[in-house]
Amino acid sequence: MPRLLSIPVSLFLLAILFVQCNKTTIPPNKPSFTYYTDKDNLISNEISSIKADNDDRIWIGTYYGASMFDGSTFTNFTKSSGLVYHQVNNLTVTNNGQVWFATNFGVSMYDGVSWTNYTTENGLGYNLVYEVAFESPNNIWFATGNGVSMLNNQGEWHYYYKEADTTLIHDIVKSVLVDGDNNKWFGTEYGLSKYTQGKWKSYLLNNALNDYIFTLFADNNNQLWVGTLGGVLHLEGDSMVALTTSDGLINNRVEHIAQDSKGHYWFGTKSGVSEYDGSEWKTYDVNNGLPENWVTGIAIDNHDNVWLGTRNHGVVKIEQANR
Template structure:
């Protein structure tokens, strides 16, 4: 049976699922599992607005904090100890961290609201900052970073999509490519290395593996319920799960692996607690974890 389960938390709190109590922060029991809630008041988390989470090969959690006005920087949590990197004590260029990706060498690629992209080396000893002024990055406001199979970084900004192969920069925007909107909120890469790009008004775009073909899904030509797409994730079967927002229709959409069928989940036809879907993650069991703008976190076991 396909079921939604809703969990409501204080806005901005960081929440991790565990089978046993690891530390002292607030513990909420739900069936056989325990939810541990970390906030700036009960842990080393520097800010309660969480925008990004990534986990490295050693199991450390890297957490990006901050909203449009203020931020607490980047936090590392090893399960016991917290380490905070900010503009005062490190090479982080801005305390508002909106994106984190970890490459095959363990380097952390960090997207910030106004400071561009920072790369923290695997050993934590050096920082490299890429800005509009010193690189091919088209904008210093970064919302998304994804790393493809060849190690190239795909960076979503407020002024287009950038690809960085370690030497060369390639920028895709509405003027020189099939990108339908220059605001890029999220990027997912499928097993065939196609890039699925969530935009802030142009719907969902797919760039083929070889970089030659664009396919755009929008409200007028597909089952996408809104052209403002905040999140995209791909499950083990190749289905695309798409989080949208916007007046006149939004919700969670699923595009089948073959690209033929759309299913839209909204508050009116499912257990989705809010139609504005800001984040999606898929666990090893295929459950979809759906973060909403005003309805908390939902877990969906449907295919």
């Protein structure tokens, strides 16, 4: 007959306490990932842009139309819905609920009920549009493949092109941004231009980074961040600070930038996304949750959930625990 071992109660309780204490030292909860594809009624898995509106609806641009996700279902938009063209290059969501779709054949504005389209037939300078930005009161700036178009609040069109060295630095304008001081910034394939009160200033970045600019972003402190083919550039006054793979960035090709409520920056690249809190870096790629590495858009909703568009695998939502 087996012999029973007698263990003092105090020793048994101490062992339980030790295990419980060990449990509390487990690293913080890892983020959770939720994936959305055409199997969930997303219009296409080839994402080109993603934005969140004030009501936490997620707007998604693709190469075959657009989708809106309300948290439970997708609503899809195509040319038959009113979209001027199926290939959406970028989305802009306004505070009054309008959604602007920059496409390869003009721009569409959707106000939740009706559509308004802008092409060269009604004033737009060039149909290939990369991005739309807004200047108070109601001036609209269009970054295009041939200069910049601006529609003012009187319904008048104005056009800006490269002219010698006194205006726009290059005519292929990939990104446009109006910052908190009403400066207009234009990211091109060959440098950066700034337009303020009728005066132009241009910046060549090749001493710090590559001059090919994908995206412009103004952070919570109204400081400018520039995503380029050679890394990220942070403009602080007249000084420029470059961040590259040498600093912790996952890839130097930075196509998208966002910032969450804690001030962390998110940089979307062809090799995944990098999160930067000002001193430390985190990386998300196929090895720890992403369905693929090429990130084609970043949106952050009111709950600090991070929504990523991917080149061929739809949308992924990252929920950070105990942030």
